[in-house]
Amino acid sequence: MGLVSLADIRAAAVDIAGVVTRTPLMPTPWDAALWLKPESLQPVGSFKLRGATHAVARLDPAVRLRGVVTHSSGNHGQALAYAARAAGVPCTVVVPEGAPRVKVDRIRALGAEVVLVPPARRLAEAERIVAGTGATLVPPFDDRRIIAGQGTVGLEIVEDLPDVEVVLVPVGGGGLSSGVATAVKGLRPSTAVIGVEPLLAADARESLAVGEVVVWDVERTYRTSADGLRTHLSALTLAHLRERLDGIVTVTEEEIGAAMGRLVRDARLVVEPSAAVAVAARLFRSADLPSGRTVAVVTGGNVDPTLLAQVVTAP
Template identity: 55%
Template sequence: MELVTIADVRAAQDRVAGVAVRTPLIPAPWAPGPGELFVKPEMLQPIGAFKIRGAYNKIAGLTADERARGLVASSSGNHAQAVAYAARMFDAKATIVIPDTAPDHKVAATRALGAEVLLVPPAERDILPRQLVEERGYILVPPFDDGAIIAGQGTIGAEIADDLPDVDLVLVPVSGGGLISGIAAAVKALRPEARVVGVEPQLAADASESFRTGRRIAWHPEQTHRTIADGLRTVSVGVLPWEHIRAHVDDIVTVTEDEIRAAMRALVVQGRLVVEPSGAAATAAYLSIRDQLPESARTVAIASGGNADPAMLAEILSAG
């Protein structure tokens, strides 16, 4: 099984240029403690999350005939919007299978981008897309278990290493593993000394358990759907991401629901950055469990998305 290389990531950078925003590293002087924290604000992407990088890289790499067959993807929301957005740019039909537990605003945003949305129970989210591939000839655009997707997400890591060549630690939220796989592949190629650490909710800690045991473990949807971080509810990391994690990732840690909420408040109130729960997980690790992280003078936390439900965001802010 071939891993994504820095050459793949650089090629993806060229492909997504002008579509994905080259997000800056924002200093976070409000974060206490030794060393510096920088936040990578992927909520500034056109669809409000990092997913546009991988989705566009994948779809742009298809032939015109493949795109004309129609595209299908499964997602809790952000990958859905990314595929719908990229498909619209190529005038391709997109069908998105979304768990019926996904936030309403993410479902509405996907439909608004022109995609057909099919709501299914969480356990069926990965089954129906493959059925549609077989029955209708659609091209599958996976959320994470694909080399082109991983390379697209890896453009984040290349940007970090280019903008902060002496970075010591990169904190990355983990769901299906495409984001951390791409970032780790790029960072380790350009800055081998840096550590890459994944962050998961304790209530959806399949990747952490897999990392500790050395074998890929799946959790039940009933377990992972307990977390407020809806973008991190995937029941297991993908097969290809798992190989990247084994090769490049230094550790995977977990944070509590309260720590995620506190990080959301800090990012919004002190950092002026609107994030969804999944996008706050990496910062939560820096703020709340730094004793479990490698020592670092310069840390980057990936704020992976900002598609927060307004009512939930208001509730979390008022609780502070």
């Protein structure tokens, strides 16, 4: 199966119009060359609504009636539940134990059935449900429809800031970074697209270095507060990133927390740890990044209130 194309992403933009919010580019008061793409402003609080909406839209109507199933730490689950409800489709979300309660509660509030399992069993349980019900599995990132939907973030960035020189995008499973890199490189090949991930879950950097998917065990990746970035790449997303990503940098937990605080206090955005990594790279890893007009993708705002309070009150 080939890589997602710019034409695929443009088709996705048509599919998601009217359901997904076109988020603005926000200038930052502390950095004249930095803009934010606040996907935290989506109806479900994250960029995941883009891919989920596109995936549901592409299902055959007869297939939709049997429902959709996914496995997710929270944001993709919320997004698929929202997209499924809008389309009148049954939805089941397999969630790893330990996911933020705020995300789990919101998935249920959107009408989806939630199944909690140990983290290592999330995919197996989703596949078991699919086999028993005939529902369609909609993966959180390992899917061309998901990648194309997420790529609409990059499409909007270049449309709104045509002379953008650097795009910083978080990397977890690689669906967002694959889509954004595809869109940005297709529209403006000279723009550098840089992935950012937590140092404590830097499997994507290792995968790109060795040229194959490297999987860190859950005990290792669960050390990071950025729960949305604990997932490893797939063969499909690695293929996209190897061809289209210009580099990858890592940030520490302390830097993620500091970036969250900056975003809350100075940009007035409620963000989760995963959403702050791109800004953390700009704040603390600028020496490792290309210079110029930069957009940082702020991926979501579904944060545990206790953690948010700690970040806001930190010195």
